[in-house]
Amino acid sequence: MSQRVESGSPYEARWGFCRALRIGDRIEVAGTAPIWPDGSCDPDPGAQARRCLEIIEQALGELGAGLEHVVRTRMFISDRAHQDAVGEAHGTVFADHRPVATMVVCDLLDPRWAVEIEAEAVLPSGPAGAAPRRTAPTGP
Numbered sequence: 001m002s003q004r005v006e007s008g009s010p011y012e013a014r015w016g017f018c019r020a021l022r023i024g025d026r027i028e029v030a031g032t033a034p035i036w037p038d039g040s041c042d043p044d045p046g047a048q049a050r051r052c053l054e055i056i057e058q059a060l061g062e063l064g065a066g067l068e069h070v071v072r073t074r075m076f077i078s079d080r081a082h083q084d085a086v087g088e089a090h091g092t093v094f095a096d097h098r099p100v101a102t103m104v105v106c107d108l109l110d111p112r113w114a115v116e117i118e119a120e121a122v123l124p125s126g127p128a129g130a131a132p133r134r135t136a137p138t139g140p
Contacts, residue, residue: 005059020059027063027121029056031076033113045082045114049075049089052117060121068097069121075103076116086115 006012007019020029032055034041034048042048057067073094077086083103090101099119108116 003063005062007055007059019055020063022063022065025123025125027060027065027069027123029059029119029121031074031116031118032056032059033108033110033116041110041112043112043114044085045077046085046089048113048115049086049117050093052115053089053093056117056119060119065121065123067093069123070094070097070099070119071122072099072120073101074118075101076106076108077103078106078108078111078114080105082114090117 001023003022004018005020009019012018017030019032020027032052034051036042036051042051053067056070060066060069073090075086075090077083087103094101108114
């Protein structure tokens with residue numbers, strides 16, 4: 001059984017996707033652009049990252065999860081110069097809970113966008129509040 005969250009984008013039906021999908025304890029959130037309800041887009045990369053993360057948080061909430069359940073993010077930025085602003089916004093949101101993350105420089109669909117973010121979350125299946133096991137670093 002799955003649950004979906006729709007964003008209202010006209011492309012969802014046309015291109016065959018949804019904002020987020022929950023199957024069991026896993027939630028996948030599609031690439032999320034920094035668009036406000038009125039269609040506007042703040043030109044500041046940090047503000048854009050914060051907006052993407054707000055939209056992701058809302059989608060997770062609709063599926064019974066929160067940002068604390070995020071285990072992976074992917075940040076797509078349009079210019080290497082945006083890495084610090086986007087990374088700092090991400091770091092603020094995930095300061096206490098650091099998911100694995102990737103940042104890629106690429107072209108985005110709208111030239112106004114400096115960033116697009118996607119996320120994966122996993123709801124706990126074990127005892128509530130169990131601390132993650134820490135391991136020693138490996139490799140060089």
